[in-house]
Amino acid sequence: MKRIVATLALAAVALASAACGASAASQPSGPAASVDPNAPAVSAKNLAFTPTEVKVPAGKAFQLVFNNEEGLPHNVAIYTDASASTKLFGGDIVTGPTTKVYDVPALQAGTYFFRCDVHPDMKGAIQAQ
Amino acid sequence: MQPSTADRELTVAGVALRFLAVALTLGTAYIHSTLGGLLFTLNATGYLVAAVALVVPIALAIRFRWFIRLGLMGYALTAIVMWAIQGPYYTTAYIAKAIEVSLIIVLFVDFLRADGNPVRVVKSELALLASKVGLRPAPAGAR
Numbered sequence A: 001m002k003r004i005v006a007t008l009a010l011a012a013v014a015l016a017s018a019a020c021g022a023s024a025a026s027q028p029s030g031p032a033a034s035v036d037p038n039a040p041a042v043s044a045k046n047l048a049f050t051p052t053e054v055k056v057p058a059g060k061a062f063q064l065v066f067n068n069e070e071g072l073p074h075n076v077a078i079y080t081d082a083s084a085s086t087k088l089f090g091g092d093i094v095t096g097p098t099t100k101v102y103d104v105p106a107l108q109a110g111t112y113f114f115r116c117d118v119h120p121d122m123k124g125a126i127q128a129q
Numbered sequence B: 001m002q003p004s005t006a007d008r009e010l011t012v013a014g015v016a017l018r019f020l021a022v023a024l025t026l027g028t029a030y031i032h033s034t035l036g037g038l039l040f041t042l043n044a045t046g047y048l049v050a051a052v053a054l055v056v057p058i059a060l061a062i063r064f065r066w067f068i069r070l071g072l073m074g075y076a077l078t079a080i081v082m083w084a085i086q087g088p089y090y091t092t093a094y095i096a097k098a099i100e101v102s103l104i105i106v107l108f109v110d111f112l113r114a115d116g117n118p119v120r121v122v123k124s125e126l127a128l129l130a131s132k133v134g135l136r137p138a139p140a141g142a143r
Helices: A002-021 B005-009 B012-033 B038-055 B059-063 B065-086 B091-114 B118-132
Strands: A041-045 A048-050 A053-056 A062-068 A077-079 A087-090 A098-104 A110-115 A123-128
Touching (some): A053 A062, B012 B038, B012 B065, B038 B065, B059 B065, B091 B118
Parallel strands (some): A041 A062
Antiparallel strands (some): A062 A098, A077 A087, A077 A110
8 A cells, every 4th residue: 555655656757747847848939030011010918918809811821929028828819710729829828028930821801819828818800801 | 542533633633634634725726815706716615714724722622623624525525526526627727626636635633633433423423423313322422
């Protein structure tokens, strides 16, 4: 019994240690080397996006500049609609303050839903036109 | 003579296990507190309260420590399942979930050491509760 208890306790410690050793693996990178000066931008602050409506070119890949202005983890993820059942693009989650440039694949003309995957109450609409 | 639950908790292994459980609970509470938003803040608060309940030297908490351990295991398991369903899947979340899995293991070991077989403990406590509300006579050896 003592051996089982010790083994389980050691396994728990090892698991927690391994998890902590993996930290900082997804630290945000800075802005991309070449950023389209006309790229649309979205900011995150006070658990909300600004603006909540973004216009992007339809039918071609584009860059999206994401300014996370607060010390919380956020991202921009694009879905077909507000049900968020079909993800079209999922940006890396970054903890601010930092700026991340996402390379988003082409969207056909239409209106799409975007949100922060960590805080689903942060949301907005993307119009591809 | 079989030592009481409180006696058994005062061994080096018992103290170490309890310290580990509290450290893991506070660790995941801290991670959730850094995520912002109502849900994460409430989750962090829940873990913080549980960490205090694991060690607070109040008679009621000591009497029902078995329930606190089981409740915290269920709480952590619920958090893991909810995360598995809706994400998000990124490094910090993986760390938090690894801590929660570790916490469940440590709590389970602590439960076995301090309280014995969980099924037997729950059955015994339910029987005691039933006797207190007059449904059946108190079981032998009831606390």
